[in-house]
Amino acid sequence: MSAKSSSVAWTEFRSNPISILGLILVVFCIALALFADVITPYPEHVGPIGDFTAINQAPSAAHWFGTDTIGRDLLTRIIYGFRLSLLMAVLVLSISMPVGVILGLLAGYLGGWVEFVLMRLTDIFLAIPPLVLAMAIMGFLPATLTNAMLAVTVMWWPWYTRLVYNVVRSEAREGYVLAAEVIGASSPHVMFREILPNCAPAVLTKLTLDIGFVVLMVSSLSFLGLGVQPPTPDLGSMVADGAKYMPDAWWLSIFPALAIMVLVLGFNLLGDGLREAFDAEV
């Protein structure tokens, strides 16, 4: 990995209009999620109580995205859905990323049987399609928000282990590692102080790309009825619920689906921009 100062990376990032579009979408979604209480026109529609005088209304000035089967404002629920999706993505990654990174460092630097055990375990996890694995875990756990997050976390760390392992294997051959060892640095010092900062560009890029994928994964679980349970507003379960009323009440599925798309697209474009800017090998 080439060493680049952050200002060079920023200049490169800024010159790519697609990356900037990603950044704008991401900031937009995060802002909506943060200020949901203030922005949404009908914050009381988060719960199970709707307005029975206005069920299944098509998009109008009063309800931009229409209303659902019990008269709740769809725009309100989509914005709260952003909040939940982002929160889950952050929680899932804030557990799986550090775990994966530490295991990758240990496997890559220590080698020997540590490497063998950790990397074969990683291979086993990576060999199973992620959604299938998450569904299998959800199969014998009650379908709750916490369990859905747990399932996604369990299948997510191996990607970081594999990524960091590869970066460590190439960095460990660099002279600075030998130089640190020769002046008597301990293994933890070499791993965490010397090598870890050099893994940061790759890990941060993957992190940005992954927020989108985790949102997609959690939504898929909810769509299948294995994740978030009603009445909590969740983009995936909203798409699933609305699918029954297609094509007459088309807005019930289309708008939540578009919302997922915007969120995932934003993070993917941002992640791609970062990858190019840092030359990271994700």
Next chain:
Amino acid sequence: MTSVLKIRDLTLGFRKGRQTAQVLHGISMHVNAGEKVALVGESGSGKSVTAQLALGRLQQERGTLTSGEIEVVGHDLIRHPEAMAPERGHRVTMIFQDPTSALNPVFRIGEIFTEVLRSGGRKVTAAEARDRALKALAEVHIPDPARALDSYPFQLSGGMNQRVMIAMALANEPELLLADEPGTALDVTVQAQTLRLMDDLVTEKGTSVLFISHNLSVVREFADRVYVIYRGNIVEHGRTDQLFANPRHPYTRALLSAAPKLIGGGLPDLPEHSDAFRDPLIVHPGCGEPHEVSA
């Protein structure tokens, strides 16, 4: 005369499964206080492993078989290689082939320097470290030491980084400096400048140097005494002037004739291996090992 580094009948083998690859076949050498000694040989002859053994690193790896004696700054490294740990970076330091890769790209030179001064758990305040680093960089003729300390390694040229490495290696006033092909990654003019600089500094400070190289012209400029190593055996040992004026071992002669010359022809045809290269050790007059002299 005391020896900072003393190696006697050292053998080294690597065991993998049931097979053992013998790398060193009983070499003996010594470096006296304040002396510059070169160890010369081709790739794979056992030069670098000798340096790693002198740092006490290799002995602690699994599958390494050693016998004989290595004594570095008074520590027996065959029996107690771990005794070397607190000495590394202080009484014994090292300079590497590629200076730029030896400096971690995510830290400023100043931060790396502080780590070096603090190696082995020594307490050095930030201000004191900066002060010492500035002085050390000025000693290696870096034009603007303060600016260099605030730079990242990739912002400096290879020659500058090499000077930084030399400054770092000498900052803790080591007794023994292991130079493993220093500056081989640099171009020749810069390499020559930095080596001369290193030569001046170690002479001034009285640091002993074990200089590992395959480059005979560099060795000729730099070393007081030369050991030639071939396939894990020392084949010739003499003072630099003796050895270059009168190379007696067939392998040394082949090595010398392989050095590129400014005038006349290409490289001579050398046999890759020759039975003559396995001739016994030739020691020039006045040179032997300390234990042989006293015995």
